[in-house]
Each structure stands twice: as structure tokens, then as C-alpha cells.
Amino acid sequence: MNREIYLPDGYTTIRKIGERDGYEVYDLFFGPNHPGMHGNFGYVLDMMGTEIVRVRPNAGMLHRGFEKAMERKKWVQNLALIPRVCVVDPDPNEVAYCQAVEELLGVEAPERARYLRTITLERSRLTAFLMGMGGVGGAIGLYSATYLMMADRDRLLDMFEALTGARVYHIFNVPGGVRRDAPEGWFDGVLKVLDELESNIPDWDKLVFENPVVWARLEGLAPITEEEARRGGLVGPNLRATGAKFDVRRDAPYAAYGELDVEMHNAGDGKADALTRAVQVRLEYEATIRLIRQAIAKAKKLPSGPVRADVGPLHKLRVPKGDAYSKVESSKGEFGYYIVSNGGYTPYRVSVRGPSMPAGIHLAKTQLPGVKIDDVAAWMATLAICSPDIDR
Amino acid sequence: MTRDRLIELAKQFFPEDEVIPRKKPGELEIRTTRDRVVGVLTWLQNEAGFDHLMYISGVDWLEDGEIELVYHVYSYDHKLYCMVKIRVDRDYPWAHTIHKLWAHAQPYEQEIHEFFGVYFPGNPDLSHLILPPEWSEAPPLRKDFDPLEYSMKLYEPEWFKSTDTFASIANRLRGEEAERIIRSVLNESARLHGDAPEKDGEGEA
Numbered sequence: 021m022n023r024e025i026y027l028p029d030g031y032t033t034i035r036k037i038g039e040r041d042g043y044e045v046y047d048l049f050f051g052p053n054h055p056g057m058h059g060n061f062g063y064v065l066d067m068m069g070t071e072i073v074r075v076r077p078n079a080g081m082l083h084r085g086f087e088k089a090m091e092r093k094k095w096v097q098n099l100a101l102i103p104r105v106c107v108v109d110p111d112p113n114e115v116a117y118c119q120a121v122e123e124l125l126g127v128e129a130p131e132r133a134r135y136l137r138t139i140t141l142e143r144s145r146l147t148a149f150l151m152g153m154g155g156v157g158g159a160i161g162l163y164s165a166t167y168l169m170m171a172d173r174d175r176l177l178d179m180f181e182a183l184t185g186a187r188v189y190h191i192f193n194v195p196g197g198v199r200r201d202a203p204e205g206w207f208d209g210v211l212k213v214l215d216e217l218e219s220n221i222p223d224w225d226k227l228v229f230e231n232p233v234v235w236a237r238l239e240g241l242a243p244i245t246e247e248e249a250r251r252g253g254l255v256g257p258n259l260r261a262t263g264a265k266f267d268v269r270r271d272a273p274y275a276a277y278g279e280l281d282v283e284m285h286n287a288g289d290g291k292a293d294a295l296t297r298a299v300q301v302r303l304e305y306e307a308t309i310r311l312i313r314q315a316i317a318k319a320k321k322l323p324s325g326p327v328r329a330d331v332g333p334l335h336k337l338r339v340p341k342g343d344a345y346s347k348v349e350s351s352k353g354e355f356g357y358y359i360v361s362n363g364g365y366t367p368y369r370v371s372v373r374g375p376s377m378p379a380g381i382h383l384a385k386t387q388l389p390g391v392k393i394d395d396v397a398a399w400m401a402t403l404a405i406c407s408p409d410i411d412r
Numbered sequence: 413m414t415r416d417r418l419i420e421l422a423k424q425f426f427p428e429d430e431v432i433p434r435k436k437p438g439e440l441e442i443r444t445t446r447d448r449v450v451g452v453l454t455w456l457q458n459e460a461g462f463d464h465l466m467y468i469s470g471v472d473w474l475e476d477g478e479i480e481l482v483y484h485v486y487s488y489d490h491k492l493y494c495m496v497k498i499r500v501d502r503d504y505p506w507a508h509t510i511h512k513l514w515a516h517a518q519p520y521e522q523e524i525h526e527f528f529g530v531y532f533p534g535n536p537d538l539s540h541l542i543l544p545p546e547w548s549e550a551p552p553l554r555k556d557f558d559p560l561e562y563s564m565k566l567y568e569p570e571w572f573k574s575t576d577t578f579a580s581i582a583n584r585l586r587g588e589e590a591e592r593i594i595r596s597v598l599n600e601s602a603r604l605h606g607d608a609p610e611k612d613g614e615g616e617a
Contacts, residue, residue, distance in 0.1 A: 080542035087527075088552060088559055123436070250463050250488065253516040264488070271491050272438070345439075345484060345495065347466075358469045358482065373467035373484070378516035381541070386515075411542055 045073060050396055052081050059107070061407030063384060067393060075388045077381050082411040090370040095121060095195065096334040098367065103189040105372055106409045109148035111141050112350035113357075114193040117370075119274060120346035120359040121195040124339045125331055131276075133197035133327045135319040138276040140192055141348070142312045143180065143210070146217070147173045148351035149305045152404050156298050157228050159397035160237045165228050172220060175213045182206055195337065197328030207316050214309050221306060229302050238295035242387050242399050245291050253378030256353020258403055260285070261292035261300035268349035275348075280314055283307040294402040301404075338365055352376060352404045374409025381410065413490045415440055418460060425455055434495070441495045449498045450508045453483060457513055462487045462494060465514040468521065470528040474555040477502045479528055483510075506531040527553040 051062025062078040086105060090098045102117050103110030115137055122129065129137070150173040157165025177187040183206060184190040184199070192199055228234055244254070246262040259266060263286045269277040270284065285307055287300040331337060339361040347356040356373035383403070391399065415433060419440060422431045429452065430443040444452050456462040466484040473480060476499075483496040500507055509532040511518040521532040522541050529551035532538065540547060550557040 077541065080540075080544070083542045085552070085559065088557075092559075251514060253465060253514065266488050271488075272493075343482075345493070354466065356466055356484070358467070358484065360471055369469075369471045371467070371469035371471075371482075373469075377519055381519040382516040 041068075048393070049078070050393075051078065059407035061380070061405075061410065063388070063396070065388070065393065065396070070393050072388050072391050072393065072396070075384050077384060079381070079407070079410050082407050084412070086412050087370055087372060090367055092366060094335065094365050095337045095339060095367065098370070099191050099194065100189075103191060104408070105412055106350065106352075106355070106374070106406055107188070108151050108406065109144050109351045110189050111144035111192070112348045112355045113372075114191065115141060115275065116346050116348045116355050116357040117359070118193045118195050119348070120344040120357045121339060122329075123344040123346060124342050124359065124361055125195065126340075127196055127329045127331055129197045129275075129329055130326050132201065132319070132322055132325055133329075134276040135315060135322060136198045136202060136327060137193060138280070138315050139210070139312060139319065140180075140183070140190065140198075141275065142308050142315065143176055145308050145351045146305065146312075147176050149301055149308065150176075152301055152351065152401070153224065153228060153298070153305065155401040156234070156238075156301075156398065159401040160234065162228065162231070162234070165224070168227070169224065172217055175216060179206070179210050179213055182209065194328065194334060196331040197326070199328075201324075201327045202319075207320055211313065211316060214312060218306075218309055224302070229299060234298070235295060237395070237398055238298060238402065239293060241294035241395055241402075242391065243291055243293040244383075244387075249292070252383065254353070254383070255375050255378075256349065256351070256404075257300045257304055258292070258297055258353065258379065260304075261287050261297045263289045263292075268347055268354050272347070274346075276315065276318075279318065280311060282311060294398060297402040336365070338363065339367075347373075350375065352406060355409075372409070372412055374406070374412065376404070376406045376409050379403045380405040380407070413460065413487075413492070415492055418490070418492060418494075421460070422452075422455075426452060438491060439493045439495070441497065443497050446498050446500055446507050449481075449483070449496060450510060450513075452496055453485070453510055453513055456485055456494060456496070460487065461489045462492070464488055465510075465517055465520075468517065468524060470524045470530065470553065472502070472528060472553065472555045473499075474502075479505050479530060481507055481524065481530070500530065505529060506533060508532070509534040511535055527551050529554065 045066055045068045048065045048067045049062055050065050052060040060081040064076040064078050065072050066074040084104070086101050089101060093101070098117065099114065102113045105113045150169045154166040154169035157163065180190055181187050183202060184192040244262060246264050249259045249262045250264060265284055265286065267282060267284060269282045285300070285303040287303055288296040341361060341363040343358065343360045345356060345358045347354050353375035354373070355375060358371040358373070359367055360369040362368040388396065388399065415438060419431050419433060422442060426444065426448065429448065432441045432443070434441055442452055462485040464486040466486055469482040469484070471480040471482065478499040479502050480497060480499050485494050485496065498507065505528070507530060509517070509521055511521065518535060518537065519541065521535050522538055524530050525532060525538045526540055526543055543552070549562060552559070
């Protein structure tokens with residue numbers, strides 16, 4: 021039976037491609053509307069039975085033209101666009117952009133601002149990890165994990181609201197520092213939330229990481245060696261899961277990370293499968309809570325002072341000619357901003373390096389063939405593929 | 413390897429290229445040409461230990477008539493960051509593919525082809541990744557592509573008539589024609605609500 025359906029000209033149609041070993045080969049749209057898909061992204065899979073034969077990434081449904089839009093807006097107006105590049109982990113974008121602008125301006129954020137940045141970055145990482153760990157459950161049908169961890173994430177968002185007035189897109193960083201100092205009692209509030217999060221960890225272990233169903237589904241799925249990950253552009257937890265000891269926070273410290281002890285955890289040794297990558301996130305989740313405690317202990321002792329370096333009126337900000345590349349470690353790995361200025365009121369070019377592109381586009385094409393259709397969602401969840409930073 | 417040693421070696425190997433230390437410690441920049449860039453990157457990857465290709469950025473320099481490609485590479489072992497820059501002609505833009513060096517350069521080059529119109533002969537897939545396949549305008553990240561103009565062309569002026577807000581946007585953008593549209597909207601609303609349309613040049617009483 022040859023089926024041609026509903027899509028306009030020029031788009032791929034769902035059709036029978038061929039026959040092999042008595043099976044018909046069809047192409048199947050995985051996403052953009054699929055419970056296992058994160059955001060408006062998709063793969064067109066050539067299927068033989070339940071096995072994938074070929075993968076074509078179907079990106080672009082979330083393309084909002086940010087890089088072009090940033091060239092038309094003033095330096096400070098761009099701060100409203102930037103967190104939207106990565107929805108679940110917005111703060112690394114703000115910090116990377118602000119750091120690149122600060123480098124061009126030749127100013128440095130005050131100490132208090134650097135600590136506040138560190139604490140917001142790490143809390144943003146926790147929210148993304150909670151979504152990621154819940155996503156692993158969601159991808160294999162264990163929806164309780166998604167729902168329960170979302171409740172924990174909400175507690176963190178409450179503390180974001182207390183600090184910045186916003187829950188998801190905080191727009192807290194500005195070139196030169198942060199918008200405002202922490203309100204009184206805020207640090208203690210964060211510590212209280214962290215205690216709650218920590219007390220929940222044994223439950224998450226029982227629910228997800230010690231669950232025999234999760235082990236059965238993830239063990240041995242899509243293994244990657246350390247060499248492949250290093251050369252293949254994988255970053256962050258995906259890279260560290262293979263045993264590589266690289267972390268932007270340790271290798272090229274920014275904000276206040278130079279003064280803190282950032283722990284290094286490796287779930288695997290030389291090789292990582294989907295289970296190892298999931299466990300890696302769980303290890304880093306616990307380490308992040310400890311890191312925030314460490315940062316807050318130091319921030320509390322800081323003398324009060326400015327939280328923003330003087331760069332003049334922000335709406336009239338002009339950045340000297342030049343270019344700068346700034347990178348931060350987000351929950352998914354290295355987030356980079358390459359900014360070119362020609363001395364005007366707007367950037368000449370902003371180029372965003374998202375962590376998801378090498379895995380989401382290139383690795384999908386090489387690794388997914390041979391995998392069963394029901395493992396695709398788990399594969400995406402453990403590699404933390406985030407479509408907004410592929411499309412931008 | 414320190415940065416100074418690397419700069420020294422790079423100058424020895426590539427005497428024709430500019431090797432410049434950047435402001436931040438641990439950062440350097442190599443300005444080279446299209447013909448030598450694959451050599452430079454191969455040397456960086458295999459001999460100097462730069463095993464991480466972070467990104468390839470494109471920058472359109474309209475006034476110079478050139479498109480700049482910036483290869484961001486990083487060495488995990490030496491903790492050094494290197495920016496390799498080349499410039500290609502804007503009217504006939506092409507560059508050598510490096511997907512044999514780093515396999516994930518393929519989607520990066522595909523993206524630059526899509527958004528800047530630079531060809532990479534040898535890249536296995538230069539189809540549109542993000543833009544719709546029927547896109548026939550100029551590559552959108554080039555400086556001479558104006559998204560506002562494109563939107564005005566795509567969405568017909570009739571569409572702007574539907575509300576006052578869109579009419580006021582059109583007014584700002586299109587001068588006399590928009591004035592006509594606004595007037596027709598005002599007339600229409602006057603007809604519906606029974607108010608007299610405002611006259612030109614008269615203030616409120």
C-alpha cells in the first residue's frame with residue numbers, strides 16, 4: 021500500500037520507501053508533537069519494522085531569528101531575547117552575553133555581583149537537571165518522575181521570583197553586573213529550599229536511578245567512547261560521563277568559580293551509555309547543591325557594596341570595536357557567545373554556540389540507525405538535547 | 413604547552429599567517445586564508461592538541477565585500493583557545509569543508525551555507541536545516557537581507573488593515589500608502605460607529 025498524505029508541496033511526505041526482509045520501510049515523523057520530544061523539534065525516521073534505518077533531523081520549527089534580531093536591537097534590549105535561546109536553563113545565556121560585552125568594554129563585575137551570578141547560575145542548573153532527570157522518566161513512560169520533580173523545580177522558581185521578579189526568564193544580569201542585590205533573608209530561603217531538595221534525593225533514587233525498569237531500558241543504549249565524545253563536540257555532563265575530566269568552571273573560571281571548589285564527578289570510565297549519562301546528571305545534581313551552599317557561605321561574609329560596575333546609561337551603551345568569545349558551563353555543557361561590535365549602539369553580529377547541535381544533528385544521524393523506535397525518546401533525554409538552542 | 417610556545421611554533425609552521433595573542437590569557441588568534449585554513453586546522457588538531465571544535469561563526473562584512481568565517485577551537489589538555497579567521501569573497505563565497513577533521517563540523521557548515529550562502533564543496537549535506545526548503549530570498553544573516561522588508565512583502569498590505577494597531581505600524585513604515593490605509597480604517601470605523609471622520613490638519617476642538 022502506498023500512502024501519500026496531507027503535507028504541502030516541498031515537504032517530506034509519509035510514504036513507503038521500500039521493502040526489506042519482508043518488512044516495509046516507511047518514514048515516520050518523530051515529533052514535533054510527540055510526548056518524548058522536547059520542544060518543537062523532530063526527526064524523520066526511516067523505519068523498517070520497529071528498527072531505524074536512517075535519520076533526517078527536522079529542525080526549524082522553533083527558529084525565531086534571534087541572531088538577526090539582535091543585530092537590530094540595542095545592547096541592553098538584547099537581554100530580553102537572550103534567555104529565550106535555552107528555555108529550561110536561561111541564565112547561562114545572559115551571563116555569557118554579559119561577559120562578552122564586559123570584555124569588550126574592559127570592565128569587570130564587582131565581587132558581590134560575581135557571587136550572585138554564580139548562585140543564580142547554579143540554581144538554574146538545578147532546575148534544568150530536575151527537568152532532565154524527570155525527562156528520563158517521562159521518556160520511558162515513568163511519568164511520576166516528571167511530575168514529582170517539577171514540584172521540586174517550582175520551589176527553586178519561587179526563589180528566583182523572590183530575587184528577580186520573574187520565574188522562568190529572569191533577565192537578572194546586565195553588562196557590568198547584576199540588576200539588584202539579594203533581598204534580606206534570601207540566602208536563608210535558598211538554603212531552606214536546598215535542604216528540602218536534598219531530603220528528596222533518596223526518593224528520586226528509588227523512583228528512577230535504582231528502578232530495574234530504567235536500568236533495563238537504558239543500560240547499553242547508544243554507548244559513546246571518550247575519544248568520540250571529545251572529537252565529536254560533546255560537552256558538559258555527556259562528556260564527563262565518559263570519564264573525561266573537563267569542566268569550563270574549572271578550566272577557564274568565570275564569575276566566582278575561581279574561588280570555589282568545583283567538584284568533578286565521572287559516572288563512567290572511558291565509555292558511557294544512556295544509563296551512565298543519566299547517573300552523571302544525578303551525581304552532578306548533588307554536587308551542585310553542595311556548590312551553592314559553598315557559594316552562599318562565602319557570599320554571606322562579603323562586605324556590602326555595589327552589584328554593578330558603572331558602564332554609563334545602559335540605553336545609550338556603545339561598545340568599542342572588536343570581538344569577544346565568552347563561554348559558560350550550562351547544565352548541558354558549554355554555551356558560547358561570539359560577539360562582534362563595530363562601535364555602534366547595536367551588536368554587529370552575535371553568534372550563539374549551543375551545546376545541543378553536535379549531538380542533536382550529527383550524532384543522531386550516526387547513532388540512531390539500528391536503534392529501536394521506543395528508545396529514541398530515552399536517547400534524546402539522556403543526551404539532554406534541547407531544541408531551542410539548535411534553532412535559535 | 414604554553415601560549416607563547418604555541419605562537420612560536422605556529423609562526424614557524426605558517427610564516428605567511430598572522431598569529432596574534434589576544435587580550436585574555438590563554439587565547440590566541442590566527443588570521444589565514446582559505447587555501448591554508450585546512451592545513452592550519454589539521455596542524456592544530458593533530459600536532460598542537462586542539463581536539464575540540466566549538467563552533468564555526470560567520471560574519472558578513474558588507475563594506476569590505478567579504479564574509480568572515482571564524483573557527484573556534486579549544487585544547488582540553490593545554491587549556492588554550494584559538495580563533496582561526498579567514499575571509500572569503502562575498503559574491504563567490506566558498507570554503508573547504510573540514511568535516512573530515514571534525515565530523516560535527518558538517519551541521520555547522522550546513523548552517524553557514526543556509527544563513528550566509530557560503531558553499532562548502534565536499535560537504536555531504538547542504539540542504540536547508542532550519543529554513544523552509546522553498547526559501548528563495550537572500551541568505552538571512554547577510555547584512556543586505558532586511559527582515560522588515562521581507563515581512564511586508566510576505567504579508568500583504570490588506571492584512572494590515574484589519575486593526576488600528578497594524579495600520580499604525582504600517583503608517584510608520586510606508587508613508588503615504590499607509591496614510592491611505594489608516595484613513596480607510598478610520599472611515600470604516602466612522603461608518604460603523606456613526607462618528608464623523610477626522611479632517612486633515614485640524615486639532616480637537
